[in-house]
Amino acid sequence: MLAINHPVEDFSLPSTDNATFSLSANVGKHLIIYFYPKDDTPGCTLEGQDFRDHLPEFTKENCIVVGVSRDNLKSHQCFKAKMQFPFELLSDENEIVCNLFGVMKMKNMYGKQVLGIERSTFVIDVQGILRKEWRGVKVPGHVQEVLDFVTTLNQ
Template sequence: MLDQPVPDFSLPATGGDSVTLSSLRGKKVVLYFYPKDNTPGCTTEGQDFTALNDEFDRAGAVVYGVSRDSLKSHEGFKSKLCMPFELLSDADETVCNLFGVIKMKNMYGKQVRGIERSTFVIDRDGVLRREWRGVKVAGHAQEVLDFIKTLK
């Protein structure tokens, strides 16, 4: 999928709207997929993207967090962390499957299906320009921002 146009999609978002990829043409888009609201790694990742949001904005990028959690869960998580960007609910895994982020993971010795922490950058023309899979949270938001700044 790298260097290919991303198929259009629409997901419900916090704030009562939906986000449709095609409506974001002309902007750089960061989609970061995370496993679950209100968990330690996901909280830290959300805080990191929040701290850098003004810089993403100045670089012409919009950030969206995506997980399978409900909008109600997302609204609470967003409010708790004072996130300036919207969270998208992919409860039926449509967009998760589009990006191939659903994986079997070990949790407390059991195999469970879940989201592999991953981030994707889509350019102003809707083309996937970079992907990170199996993300380690520390320093990741800054790495994404540094890449965003290299795009026209």
């Protein structure tokens, strides 16, 4: 399991740029990795739009933003194009990285218990160290909170 101020195990996932995204290939930049339940749903769309709209500010702070869900690459590519996301979406259909980050939770959906992704965000610093996590995220104001935190890493 992950721990704040400890290194994050390297991982790789297929990305919407038709390449493989890996943590180790992105050392030297802060990584904002946000996990969301499902492409093209209301909360996930709002969260992605908020990251999109704040991306220039994240870039200025030496950050890369990526979104992760269990949707397949085709779904991700359609969602990314529709919403004009300027960052990559990563497909974790086998829940390997979801399990690494501990975001799989039992949820109630229409009165049934289902296993799904708990909306969560993690900040990994330029050296691959986990610096902050947010679990059970509520979308309004969240991206600004992440940006405010990242700004403190560069001071």
